[in-house]
Amino acid sequence: MTDSSSKPLAGRVALVTGASRGIGRASALALAAAGAHVIACAKTQGGLEELDDDIRKAGGEGATLVPFDLTDASALDRLGGAVYERWGKLDIIVHAGGMLGGLSPVSHFDVRQWAKVMAVNLTSVYRMIRSFEPLLKQSDAARAVFFTSNAAERPRAFWGPYAASKAGMEALVRSWGDEVENTSIRVAVINPDKMATRMRAEAYPGEDPEKLPDPSEIGPLIVELVAPGRIPPKETVNFKDWKAGLSAEALV
Template sequence: MTQTDLDGRLALVSGASRGIGRAMALELAKAGAHVIATARTTGGLEELDDDIVKAGGSCTIVPLDLMSPDGIEKLGGVITERWEKLDILLANAGSLGVLTPASQVKSKTWHDVIGVNLMAPARMIRAFEPLLLASDAGRAVFISSGAASSRRAFWAPYAASKAALDALVESWANEHVNNPNIRINTVYPGALRTQMRSKAFPGENPDTLPEPSALWPTIAELVSPDCTRNGETVKFDG
């Protein structure tokens, strides 16, 4: 794959303090994008900012709890005032919840998992669509999961929320099927060496899994101004 040139482009990454989000934020910055990095963990964002600067890139960190009632919307307002557009949205933040029988899932778990995995992306669509449309090549990528279709036992909240996310994103992409200036896709990252993966599969040896940075060529294609794919679920096979 040729080097992706994102010089001068503005990218927003949620869940950027660790795992896939952190790795992709760093790669986006290395490719020339100015990265707006959001997460709840300020310390993790500051470390990311340091690494981006060391790599010669630029970053704006925004501590943000996606469950706050108006945080996403306020961020949309700030981006509108400061940059007037958004070229790349990478909606990565996710919540696994608790792996337990569906009959034992507490209402708070449902609220939290659905809130982060479905409601937050839905609010991002509302807040950031005008900014993506203001770009000459708006690109939106949502990190989903194969759990949306495998629907394994004891994964009900996560599987349900990701299946709903897939439906949301595909429906939104179909709204813009005739607008080549915005492309919207979903990615199944598969098994990568992340904290969430360790939580889901505690007996697995993480050294057998690829680092999150291995996902970059897949993401790079989808955020490139040259990308023509839309409404697809792209599966990374490692």
């Protein structure tokens, strides 16, 4: 018999973007360990296969691997159809895919790079909501988790496109959260703050990653937020505060 306390997500179907590395990979591993079937999405087939190997080594069910680029809108639509045909529902979305796009004065930022940053960090969120909302409504307790950044609230020099894309994402997600408040869907926004990811290394190449939290540390928070018995707070959950126990009451 499965211990529901050790497998709180047994029988749940979870889609994770950016699953080949960093926060997305950590989220996928944590969700699988908690019993969910993971639909792992990322650009790199090899990274997804390594994730699947690690899930199986840990005793989890093998993941469904979907290599695609978040800028491919038609791929997101096809994925929605495929999920419907196989499972008829979707219980969890963890959208960890994203890009920094480089740091530059706004007036010098390349037009094509601007479009790509917006496509990956903002437009893909709209496309996911559009494709997956009907599937989430088929779940008895759907959860959708999105990652923001300090730059969204406190933009600073050279971070303009990334900050704008994250601020736009937050506004879009919160609007959607209000729209689905009377359904089974609940939406959460997480600020991972400083964490040893490839994007962080791109932004701060001289920083020592050994002094930063490892992405694996965010796994328990993800599981806590998406568990059927929990109602995620409407406020942004800051990982640093959660780790210190400051937001525990809000997560009950």
